[in-house]
Amino acid sequence: MAPSALICETQPWKDLKAHVDDIKKTHLRELMSDTERCQSMMIEFDGMLLDYSRQRATSDTLNKLKNLAEAAHLKEKINKMFNGERINSTEDRSVLHVALRAPRDSVINSDGKNVVPDVWQVLDKIKDFSERIRSGAWIGATGKALTNVIAVGIGGSFLGPLFVHTALQTDSEASEFAKGRQLRFLANVDPVDVARNITGLDPETTLVVVVSKTFTTAETMLNARTIREWISAALGPEAVAKHMVAVSTNLTLVEKFGIDPNNAFAFWDWVGGRYSVCSAVGVLPLSLQYGFAVVEKFLKGASSIDQHFHSAPIEKNLPVLLGLLSVWNVSFLGYPARAILPYTQALEKFAPHIQQVSMESNGKGVSIDGVPLPFEAGEIDFGEPGTNGQHSFYQLIHQGRVIPCDFIGVVKSQQPVYLKGEVVSNHDELMSNFFAQPDALAYGKTPEQLLKENVPHHLVTHKTFSGDRPSVSLLLPSLNAYNIGQVLLAIYEHRVAVEGFVWGINSFDQWGVELGKSLATQVRKQLNASRKKAEPVEGFNFSTTALLTRYLEASTD
Ligand code: F6P
Secondary structure: OOOOOOHHHOHHHHHHHHHHHHHHOOOHHHHHOOHHHHHHOEEEEOOEEEEOOOOOOOHHHHHHHHHHHHHOOHHHHHHHHHOOOOOEOOOOEOOOHHHHHOOOOOOOEEOOEEOHHHHHHHHHHHHHHHHHHHHOOOEOOOOOEOOEEEEEOOHHHOHHHHHHHHHHOOOHHHHHHOOOOEEEEEOOOOHHHHHHHHOOOOHHHEEEEEEOOOOOOHHHHHHHHHHHHHHHHHHOHHHHHHHEEEEEOOHHHHHHHOOOHHHEEEOOOOOOHHHOOOOHHHHHHHHHHHOHHHHHHHHHHHHHHHHHHHHOOHHHOHHHHHHHHHHHHHHHOOOOEEEEEEOOHHHOOHHHHHHHHHHHHHOOOEOOOOOEOOOOOOOEEEEOOOOHHHHOOHHHHHHOOOOOEEEEEEOOOOOOOOOOOOOOOHHHHHHHHHHHHHHHHHHOEOHHHHHHOOOOHHHHHHHOEOOOOOEEEEEEOOOOHHHHHHHHHHHHHHHHHHHHHHHOOOOOOOHHHHHHHHHHHHHHHHHHHHHHHOOOOOOOOHHHHHHHHHHHHHHOO
16 A cells, blocks of 8 residues: 655645744744633643643644644544554554543444453452452461562553552552552662662562563563562462462463463553553552552543543544644644653652653654654653752753643642641642743743843843743642543543654554664673673674673673
């Protein structure tokens, strides 16, 4: 089949290119003075408020972006995803993470088979298993209850569950159910990460969940063997059956590893690793920590956004609007990065999770048909909770490079503090910054303003803020299991998909991670040969040979 036309060859793309000059003529200060425009750029959904009035965009921009969405067949692509078509064409897979959180009675087909009953069969198994662990009905090899969990996994088998766990930790309802329990994550193959995970834990009271979609990832499998050894050494090899379970699509390899397949929790190849937090990958460890009922709320939140994403018209569709605005920022205004700035410490692991969701999905150089892209797709995501970030990289955001920002704020703190004699609570103080920063970026400060304030002439240029720096603000009523699933997980997942659909790339494969993996295999072989048989380093370039030789010489006792 002939490759379809690249999106940059379409008229709506060219119209947006031409429109950039119009937008550059108008400072955000002026755009913000148009109340009607600002009103039209606020959307409310299920108690949350999205304000995108500080985007460098007008109603004309939005109309042009809508035309672009049509030219990219966005709606059709979204429907294909929900209909289980094999839109991940390079891996010949459908993309159905939405099925992971679909209500029990819904029908979502993959290859003509409704997958929802399979999803619920695993969810029911997790509910039953996690209740047995939590109640002490399932005990360890020495008869003790398993109150601690180490989840061993990396990438998508780690980042999403870690983000949700970190966000729930201080939620009053969830934390109540987690009393007396610990959940830790072992991801890095670095022995330091192993040491940090096992320090202070007793194998007798520890359950290990090995999480790997493929069950072949080098880091995870080595860490799993290391932890298996830790358990065997303390409790004997037969204890592994009681202390180790697995989450994978590859149940054959799970069994080969020595984990009873009855204690394995399945998922499917139509779930991409970075989209797997709603599968057993996230649901099992989180249910062990917080109980299944809390995790079910998280799934319901994500599902509510799936329905909204599937059915809401473009102008009211949060993930679609956010995705289109990101495309506008990256491909037309030329801002390649995005800062994710949650004003709540509970979301400290949100940016690392979105880094994978976004950058592994959209960091591509060819179209879905394999045609090299004449434009750059993907964006550089990074972030830190406010106000910490303000004392770190915000200088660059205010006066250096232009980086569109996502400000995420919460009306009610998970852990409010009111100091006697102070009217403004700690949370008010935090939120003062959440409200102030987007305006500082948008309006800036002019030399005229500075001179009026008697700023010495030699400091005027230093103290000038150009402004005109775009952001969106997302204000949530609170932060709990439901809206963590809703806003933070599903909105961002779908926003990334929208960007990829518009750019015409495959957001669901990740061939870019393969080359480094295969080179590491070559190095591993060399290390083995050199250590076991003292073979010299061979087959590498000058630089790698020198580095490897130094490493071998210096690390040999
Ligand atoms: O980093 C590449 C990757 O394949 C990710 O996409 C995936 O989430 C991660 O490795 C872990 O893979 P697995 O779950 O198969 O161990």
